[in-house]
Amino acid sequence: MTLQYPWNPDRGDGTYRNPVIASDYSDPDVIRHGDDFFMTASSFHCTPGLPILHSRDLVNWTLVNHALINLPNPRFSRVQRGQGVWAPSLRFHAGRFWIFFAMPDEGFFVVTAEHPTARWSTPHLLAPGEGLIDPCPLWDDDGNAYLVHAYAASRAGIKHRLRVRPMAPDGSRLLGQGQIVFFDPNKHPTIEGPKFLKRGGWYYILAPAGGVPHGWQVALRARSVFGPYEDRIVLEQGETEVNGPHQGALVDTADGAWWFIHFQDAGYLGRIAHLQPVTWRDDWPQMGDDRDGNGVGEPVASFRMPVSTTPTTIVTTAPQTSDEFDAPRLGRQWQWNANHEAHWSDLVARPGWLRLLAHPAGEGDAPDLGLAPNLLLQKFPAAAFSVETLLDMSGTHQGHRAGLVVIGREHATLALRRDPTGLRLALSVNNQPVFVTEEVSSPVRLRADVAAGGACSFSYAPASGGAFRPVSTPFRAQPGDWIGARAGLYCIATEPTAPGYADFAHFRFGPPGDSER
Numbered sequence: 451m452t453l454q455y456p457w458n459p460d461r462g463d464g465t466y467r468n469p470v471i472a473s474d475y476s477d478p479d480v481i482r483h484g485d486d487f488f489m490t491a492s493s494f495h496c497t498p499g500l501p502i503l504h505s506r507d508l509v510n511w512t513l514v515n516h517a518l519i520n521l522p523n524p525r526f527s528r529v530q531r532g533q534g535v536w537a538p539s540l541r542f543h544a545g546r547f548w549i550f551f552a553m554p555d556e557g558f559f560v561v562t563a564e565h566p567t568a569r570w571s572t573p574h575l576l577a578p579g580e581g582l583i584d585p586c587p588l589w590d591d592d593g594n595a596y597l598v599h600a601y602a603a604s605r606a607g608i609k610h611r612l613r614v615r616p617m618a619p620d621g622s623r624l625l626g627q628g629q630i631v632f633f634d635p636n637k638h639p640t641i642e643g644p645k646f647l648k649r650g651g652w653y654y655i656l657a658p659a660g661g662v663p664h665g666w667q668v669a670l671r672a673r674s675v676f677g678p679y680e681d682r683i684v685l686e687q688g689e690t691e692v693n694g695p696h697q698g699a700l701v702d703t704a705d706g707a708w709w710f711i712h713f714q715d716a717g718y719l720g721r722i723a724h725l726q727p728v729t730w731r732d733d734w735p736q737m738g739d740d741r742d743g744n745g746v747g748e749p750v751a752s753f754r755m756p757v758s759t760t761p762t763t764i765v766t767t768a769p770q771t772s773d774e775f776d777a778p779r780l781g782r783q784w785q786w787n788a789n790h791e792a793h794w795s796d797l798v799a800r801p802g803w804l805r806l807l808a809h810p811a812g813e814g815d816a817p818d819l820g821l822a823p824n825l826l827l828q829k830f831p832a833a834a835f836s837v838e839t840l841l842d843m844s845g846t847h848q849g850h851r852a853g854l855v856v857i858g859r860e861h862a863t864l865a866l867r868r869d870p871t872g873l874r875l876a877l878s879v880n881n882q883p884v885f886v887t888e889e890v891s892s893p894v895r896l897r898a899d900v901a902a903g904g905a906c907s908f909s910y911a912p913a914s915g916g917a918f919r920p921v922s923t924p925f926r927a928q929p930g931d932w933i934g935a936r937a938g939l940y941c942i943a944t945e946p947t948a949p950g951y952a953d954f955a956h957f958r959f960g961p962p963g964d965s966e967r
Contacts, residue, residue: 474720532931581606658696688748720934788823852952
């Protein structure tokens with residue numbers, strides 16, 4: 451994967467290149483509302499959750515909101531890796547926007563809003579149940595409503611059945627068990643992530659099959675909402691490098707064209723978003739490009755833009771990354787490692803700086819930083835990039851540590867720690883220091899470079915300027931549980947001590963190797 455920051459999918463000549471988002475927006479669902487497109491995605495245990503992105507052309511996206519402040523269960527005050535929000539569905543019905551989402555140990559939830567950028571409602575528990583995942587509603591022409599969903603093998607012991615259940619039209623409750631509408635374990639040993647729609651008198655369920663890394667996209671169709679459904683594979687990897695192309699949204703543009711936005715599992719980078727053209731043939735959606743003539747599409751590397759623009763109207767955007775901390779609130783690109791409290795950060799006490807208050811890292815004599823809820827993190831913005839911050843430790847006391855973190859299943863930190871003998875800089879891997887300097891001065895510049903493949907290198911420099919000094923140790927970024935690796939900031943207390951804080955002047959992304967920012 452050679453995607454380098456800043457990744458710009460819009461070529462500015464009327465074409466785009468994939469991925470359209472080179473960042474971890476897993477299980478995307480997209481709808482069109484007038485001339486606007488809105489997307490949401492899985493957020494798992496990170497908060498705020500349910501990101502809302504906006505685009506005018508399906509290629510240039512920006513973060514505009516989150517539909518969920520914290521997860522609706524007090525247990526998420528502790529880090530619950532890989533749990534939380536799975537595979538949401540975004541819809542517009544009866545003058546409101548709706549998101550249906552699953553928490554695999556709790557059940558199905560619903561939130562609504564008058565507009566995607568407005569405040570969303572408190573989550574409503576639609577149906578409790580362990581192992582229920584991937585809900586998607588359909589409001590039929592006759593006023594009846596239905597919900598299609600899948601099952602999590604890790605909880606329910608089922609991974610290859612799709613069920614349709616009747617639902618109250620107001621989205622308040624389910625009205626019975628409904629029916630299993632698809633089960634073909636020989637042909638599709640795993641099938642999940644269903645999306646429901648109706649077109650031309652046909653009911654369609656779009657569902658990924660075969661598992662995340664190497665699966666394929668299936669279209670099911672029937673004349674009745676409960677089937678019987680016939681199936682067809684409509685997108686596969688083929689001879690491309692886009693593994694497991696599936697799970698996403700079928701969406702139309704105002705001119706009547708159709709498109710499919712889906713994810714690709716890109717390892718440490720997470721699940722990145724691709725956009726495929728769609729044509730309808732014999733009432734089947736044909737996705738991508740059928741290069742080998744077998745009747746199944748393969749992902750395109752580039753294509754014409756979905757929405758025609760002129761050079762004067764092209765505005766290239768991407769989900770936000772760098773933050774100068776010059777606003778009264780954190781940028782939307784930030785997420786905490788668990789349910790969070792507003793007082794964990796402060797952007798007012800020292801204007802132009804982010805203040806992170808020191809909180810305990812966890813429980814026990816040797817707490818795991820990876821389980822600290824107060825890590826402030828961002829998705830990787832590309833496969834290769836650098837990130838830099840300026841850290842001031844003048845508000846800390848003995849036992850406080852603060853700095854940069856790169857985290858997935860394993861983590862590395864470049865941080866300042868205040869010990870009885872002074873302020874020292876340490877590089878640690880999985881909580882174990884592998885390099886410690888003599889006493890250093892604060893403020894200090896901290897930097898991480900990530901190369902294609904995930905190899906990370908760290909360095910530091912005086913706040914006054916000068917060359918960065920490398921801190922070499924082998925560390926490779928890895929994905930987390932269902933999510934990509936993340937980079938961010940933290941301030942923790944490793945022992946009982948007086949209250950304290952660390953201040954950060956900025957968090958700046960750039961190309962790898964670019965230290966003159």
